[in-house]
Amino acid sequence: MLRWVNPDNRRYYQADLVKDLFGDWTLVKVWGSLDSHRGNQKICLVSGKEKGLAEIQKLMKERECRGYRMIQKTAET
Secondary structure: OEEEEEOOOOEEEEEEEEEOOOOOEEEEEEEEEOOOOOEEEEEEEEOOHHHHHHHHHHHHHHHHHOOOEEEEEOOOO
């Protein structure tokens, strides 16, 4: 799991690449405010682990361009 925080606007973004019960790779994206329990999530099916890792690399660049800093990195990603 990867987690980014933007201290300026008090927002977070998180991404996790996981295998579902059917053996398919999914990219789980979660985002919201650090000040409330409200947020949203999106689960995207990816064609394989390599494709999912490439999507995460793209997310990293986008988050950094928007002022987010990575605060947590765990597991295989």
